[in-house]
Amino acid sequence: MQKKLIKVHPSDNVAVALVNLAAGEIVSFENNSITIVSDVKAKHKISLTKFNEGDRIIMYGVLVGKANCIIEKGDVLTINNVKHESEKVYKKTGNIGWSTPNVEKWKEKTFLGYHREDGQVGTENVWLFFPLVFCENRNIEILKDIFEKELLKQKENPHQLLLRSLINNGQEEATKSNNSADFFDNIDVKFITHPGGCGGIRQDSEALAKLLAGYVNNPNVAGATVLSLGCQNLQIDIFKNALNAINPNSTKPVLIFEQQQMGTVDQMLSAIVKDSFEAIKKANNIKRQPAPLSKLNVGLECGGSDGFSGISANPTLGYTSDLLVALKGTAILSEFPELCGVEQELVNRCVNEASANKFLALMKAFEKSVVDAGSGFDMNPSPGNIKDGLITDAMKSAGAAKKGGTSPVVDVLDYGEYITKSGLNLLCTPGNDVESTTAMVGSGATIVLFTTGLGTPTGNPITPVIKVSSNTELANKMSDIIDIDTGAVIRGEKTIEEMAEEMLNFIIDVASGKIQTKAKKLNQNDFIPWKRGVSL
Incomplete structure (x- = not known):
């Protein structure tokens, strides 16, 4: 017979309904009979004792709320009869021991990952495009369209044709066929945009720099193409300093392009497509190898x-x-x-x-x-x-x-x-x-x-x-x-x-x-x- 209630911790004074319970139903639980006061949907909690106003409600062995009115035994807990309450903590009061699980059968197991020069091992091999500031989101989206459409064998814009030409060694029939899958069988190309990098307080830009640097340093990333406008709060140097603080010896390829130094959008995009394509080809040569868990x-x-x-x-x-x-x-x-x-x-x-x-x-x-x-x-x-x-x-x-x-x-x-x-x-x-x-x-x-x-x-x-x-x-x-x-x-x-x-x-x-x-x-x-x- 299916259990109808479960108590998560021995000291709990509430139980979780595993199935829908109807008002008036009598449930046997822990050698006691509980009469359900109100209809209770599965996943909701019922009281295992009568609560007076202000009584502590315990679940998972900790304080999770207080009754803000009388709650009868067997009644459902709701936002109307319970208010949030938690224990106040001021300092470390001791140490909790740990019963280490037996992992003998896992010790020799490995996974096939991408080994990076700094000793980290990734589960993916990604070339990442992202902007330092929201002003470059449009250019990221254009690049996404160029690369993703080409990789998915779709059509078509001038920069896409440029990439296709590069893939096909400049041959004219590059506009009629797509062999890019041969180049990108071992790497993903991903693109992220965001609303930050300027306009907020400087600390927000610094935090964003750390986050983006963390993405570059993540072993799932083989390298990155980074777009900057030039005048934003999140300057290139701030991003480079953040990356250096995480990993001062990083040898990952990071291509950075600053629009205000490069002229027209077309000139910049052409340079990005050419340089990124060459870097992605190299990153595609990295293969999965066994690594310990x-x-x-x-x-x-x-x-x-x-x-x-x-x-x-x-x-x-x-x-x-x-x-x-x-x-x-x-x-x-x-x-x-x-x-x-x-x-x-x-x-x-x-x-x-x-x-x-x-x-x-x-x-x-x-x-x-x-x-x-x-x-x-x-x-x-x-x-x-x-x-x-x-x-x-x-x-x-x-x-x-x-x-x-x-x-x-x-x-x-x-x-x-x-x-x-x-x-x-x-x-x-x-x-x-x-x-x-x-x-x-x-x-x-x-x-x-x-x-x-x-x-x-x-x-x-x-x-x-x-x-x-x-x-x-x-x-x-x-x-x-x-x-x-x-x-x-x-x-x-x-x-x-x-x-x-x-x-x-x-x-x-x-x-x-x-x-x-x-x-x-x-x-x-x-x-x-x-x-x-x-x-x-």
Whole structure:
């Protein structure tokens, strides 16, 4: 008989409905009978005891809210009878031990990656085009049209004909045929645009420089073509300094073109097409080679979460993260607004006081900026989250944090900082799906695991995004965007550990180029930098 309720942590005083429950229905749970007071949809929470006004509501073993009126035993929790509340954290109070998972069967496994001269290993081989300032977005779009149409054997503009002529060694019949696939069988060409680089405060341009430098340094990128206008805040030197700060010994080819120094648009585009084509041809010669799993950098993301996300998909990511960390790999947990309420656990998992203090300082500064803007972390759950049972930020956060598993936190990074230590890293980003994913890739993620309960198509230009559903209904309904379904955990057919092992095998295949993610098949290339400041 299918279970109707589940309690996530032994100390919880609420349970999650696994199926729809009707008012008046009597449910047997933990050797007690509970009479359902109101209709409860699957994924929503019911009280396991009577709450008086002000009583603490505990889920995942932490405070996730307080009752703002009397809630009878067996009644559903809603935004009307519960308000957001989380524990206040001031300092590191101890250390949390870690039970390292057994990874013997994984130690000799490898993936087929792209080895870079600095020792990093990529899961993709991408030549990246991007602007330093939004004024160059149009030229990026023109170049995208030129290269993508040629690679996809479509038609036609003068610069495209130029590229085709180069491909065909200047022969006239180049205008009639397309053999470019012969040149680009081992490299992807991607393009990103953005609304930044000028007009805001200088700190925003500096942050954008760090992010773009991180994309260039990411081992999934073979090289880049960079467009500058010339007069913008994000000067070429600022970008070069940011790249040098991340990797002073980088030998990656980076082609930079400044429009105000080059004359007409046609002159500039002709130079870009010629020089980039030659560089891409060279990058196409790089081949996949075996690499240990310790070379994987995995970003952990959730978006469009539902009431099952913190029970199936997120804990599966958590155990997968633990497996990778045990194998000396790297995991990145971001979305700081969605860590509200679990700070104490994360602080106590930090390997040193400096990291713990940096985490708390970043959290407090972030929350203050939100409050100063007239909002608060309690406004984080979206209408879709609330509709599917995530009614407070602390409740959403407690489930979201499960993506980080139980391993020690080896480092805490501010937005734009690049990973330097293997193990679990915390990265300060917003909770916004694309902003957070964008940031993790800029910090070095070569694979992103992305859980969702409601469905979201998010992808990334340079890093594979593996979409993980929390429930089978979603996986069936939106099969074109979901790569892995963890609904079997909800049904009790598989354990978290079993799902995580399947996921690790899937990651290895994606990292080796044997499986293409759904987001990549859909050409979903999302890129949104985080703008912290105001516009001037």
